Amino acid sequence: MSAQAQQSEEEWADIAPDAARRLVIAAVQAFAERGYHATTTRDIASRAGMSPAALYIHYKTKEELLYQISLVGHRLALDILERPALADGSPAERLADAVRSFVRWHAEHHTTARVVQYELDALSPEHRAEIVGMRRATDAAVRGIIEDGVRSGDFDVTDVPGTTLAVLSLCIDVARWFSTEGRRGPDEVGDSYAALALRMVGAAGA
Amino acid sequence: MSAQAQQSEEEWADIAPDAARRLVIAAVQAFAERGYHATTTRDIASRAGMSPAALYIHYKTKEELLYQISLVGHRLALDILERPALADGSPAERLADAVRSFVRWHAEHHTTARVVQYELDALSPEHRAEIVGMRRATDAAVRGIIEDGVRSGDFDVTDVPGTTLAVLSLCIDVARWFSTEGRRGPDEVGDSYAALALRMVGAAGA
DNA sequence: CGCGCGGGTGAGCGGTCGCTTAGGCTCGCG
DNA sequence: CGCGAGCCTAAGCGACCGCTCACCCGCGCG
Known part of the structure; x- marks a missing residue:
C-alpha cells in the first residue's frame, strides 16, 4: 500500500x-x-x-458523503485547536502550538482539508448550518488564546476578532497551495507559520 | 441602478x-x-x-466566459501589485501600499476575486497555463519588494519565498471570507492587513 | 424599396447526471 | 440443508446539461 x-x-x-x-x-x-x-x-x-x-x-445521496467528510474533518480540526486553547503555558506557546499543529494538519491532509474548507457551499442548508456552528467554535478557540495574550500583556493586538480571522485565514489557505512536490514539508511550514503568527500578534521577541 | x-x-x-x-x-x-x-x-x-x-x-463555450473573467481579473491584480513594486519609497511603504491595495481590491470586488482565485482548475489546460504564468508575475512583484527590504536591512526575513507566499495567501483568502455585511469595509481591512504584513516581515517599529 | 447582416429566439439533439429497481451471490445460523 | 440478511450488479428512468439549428427581426445603405 x-x-x-x-x-x-x-x-x-x-x-x-x-x-x-x-x-x-x-x-x-x-x-x-x-x-x-x-x-x-x-x-x-x-x-x-x-x-x-x-x-x-x-449513503443516501452524494451530498451525504460530502457531509460525512466535512463533519469528520471539522471535528478533527476543532480537536487540534482546542487542545492548546485549553492547555497550560504562556499565550505565545499556546498560540504557536495551535498554529503549528493546525497548519501541519492542513498540509499533511491537504486533500481532505481542501474538501473540508472549500466545498462548504455544496452542503444542504441544514448540514451547512451545523458545520458553520463548528467553525464558530474553532474561531472562539483561537480568539481565546489571543485574548489571554492581550490581557497578560504578551501580545499587542488592537483588533482581536480581525487578527483571529487573519491567523485562521492564513492557516486555512495552506490547503489551497500546499503540494507534496513543494520545497517545504508539513513540519517546516508549520514551524514557519507558528513564527509568523507570533509576529502578527506582536509577541515580544518574535 | x-x-x-x-x-x-x-x-x-x-x-x-x-x-x-x-x-x-x-x-x-x-x-x-x-x-x-x-x-x-x-x-x-x-x-x-x-x-x-x-x-x-x-462566447464559444462556457469555459471561454470563465477565461475572459480570469484574464481581466488577473491583469488587474498584476497592475495593482506592480505599481508599488516598481515605485520609489522605502520597502515598508511599498509593501504596505501593495498589500493595502491588493486586499482592498479583493474585498471590494470579492465576487470577481472569488471566481478569479478559486475557479482556476475549471479552465482548459491551455488557458490555465497562461493564467498560471501571470500568477508567477504577481508573486515576483511581492517577492521583489521583500528582497529589497531584506537587502536594505529594513526587513528581517529568513525564508523570502515562503514569506512572500504567506503574505499573498493572506491577501487572497480575503476573497473567501469577506462580506459586505461584515463589521469592517474594504478600507479598514486593507489598512489592517498592511500592518499585519509589515509585522510578518519583521519591519522595524511594526 | 430591397437586401444583407448583426443580434436575437424557440425548439431540440445527444449525452450524462443522480438515483432506483429487480434480481443474484454468499455467508452465518437454526 | 434451507433461508434470511447483507452486499453487490446490470440496466435503465427521468431530468437536465452544454450546445446547435432553423428561422426571425430591425436597421443602415445602394
Whole structure:
C-alpha cells in the first residue's frame, strides 16, 4: 500500500464497513481533484472499485458523503485547536502550538482539508448550518488564546476578532497551495507559520 | 441602478458589445455564488436577460466566459501589485501600499476575486497555463519588494519565498471570507492587513 | 424599396447526471 | 440443508446539461 493510501486508511479508520470507508476515501480524492459538483457518483464508485449503484447502499445521496467528510474533518480540526486553547503555558506557546499543529494538519491532509474548507457551499442548508456552528467554535478557540495574550500583556493586538480571522485565514489557505512536490514539508511550514503568527500578534521577541 | 450593478458596469466597461458585457457580469455573479461547475448556461443567460442560445453568439463555450473573467481579473491584480513594486519609497511603504491595495481590491470586488482565485482548475489546460504564468508575475512583484527590504536591512526575513507566499495567501483568502455585511469595509481591512504584513516581515517599529 | 447582416429566439439533439429497481451471490445460523 | 440478511450488479428512468439549428427581426445603405 502506498504511503498516501496508508494515511487515508488511518484518517478514516473509524468508518465501517470497509466498503463505506473505501467510498469516503475515493470521494475525498475526487472532490479535492475536481470539486464536488464536477465529480460524478460513477467516478467515486469506480475509484472505490464498485458499481455506481453500490454507493447508494452506504449513503443516501452524494451530498451525504460530502457531509460525512466535512463533519469528520471539522471535528478533527476543532480537536487540534482546542487542545492548546485549553492547555497550560504562556499565550505565545499556546498560540504557536495551535498554529503549528493546525497548519501541519492542513498540509499533511491537504486533500481532505481542501474538501473540508472549500466545498462548504455544496452542503444542504441544514448540514451547512451545523458545520458553520463548528467553525464558530474553532474561531472562539483561537480568539481565546489571543485574548489571554492581550490581557497578560504578551501580545499587542488592537483588533482581536480581525487578527483571529487573519491567523485562521492564513492557516486555512495552506490547503489551497500546499503540494507534496513543494520545497517545504508539513513540519517546516508549520514551524514557519507558528513564527509568523507570533509576529502578527506582536509577541515580544518574535 | 444599484451600487453593486454600477460597480460591475465600471469593472467590465471595456467589454463590448453591451450584451457580451451583461453576460460577463451575470457569469461572475453566478460563478461566485454557486461555483463554475454548478452554474448552468441557462442561468447565466437568464440573469443577463436573454435566451440560452444568445450566449453562444458572443462566447464559444462556457469555459471561454470563465477565461475572459480570469484574464481581466488577473491583469488587474498584476497592475495593482506592480505599481508599488516598481515605485520609489522605502520597502515598508511599498509593501504596505501593495498589500493595502491588493486586499482592498479583493474585498471590494470579492465576487470577481472569488471566481478569479478559486475557479482556476475549471479552465482548459491551455488557458490555465497562461493564467498560471501571470500568477508567477504577481508573486515576483511581492517577492521583489521583500528582497529589497531584506537587502536594505529594513526587513528581517529568513525564508523570502515562503514569506512572500504567506503574505499573498493572506491577501487572497480575503476573497473567501469577506462580506459586505461584515463589521469592517474594504478600507479598514486593507489598512489592517498592511500592518499585519509589515509585522510578518519583521519591519522595524511594526 | 430591397437586401444583407448583426443580434436575437424557440425548439431540440445527444449525452450524462443522480438515483432506483429487480434480481443474484454468499455467508452465518437454526 | 434451507433461508434470511447483507452486499453487490446490470440496466435503465427521468431530468437536465452544454450546445446547435432553423428561422426571425430591425436597421443602415445602394
